[in-house]
Amino acid sequence: MESKVVYQVDDQGLYVGRAVADPSPLDPGAWLIPGGCVTVAPPKAPVGKVCKWDGQQWLHVETSV
Template sequence: MATKIVYQLNDQGLYVGQATADESPLEPGVWLIPGGCVTVAPPKAPPGKVCQWDGQQWRHVEVPA
């Protein structure tokens, strides 16, 4: 079965790491994306910033305290 790398978010939309999506066994070419994941890779964050998904794109925000 084919897999695809996706990008896991926490409940505030902050990037926390990679996850794996599997291809649907019933619909070839359709990916079963885990909840809280997006398919767009985050950009590299500058020092003191983290990546946050705003629903359409990544943005850099200050590291939460």
């Protein structure tokens, strides 16, 4: 079965990890993207920062500990 890697964010837009989208059984060539996921891979975050999705692009934000 074919699948596509997508990138999951939490409710604040912070990158959580990878997930898998499945092909749509009703629309050939379309993907069923899980909720809270985006198709754009996050860039590598510099030390002390994390990736945050703002709805259009990835940003690097300070980590809060």
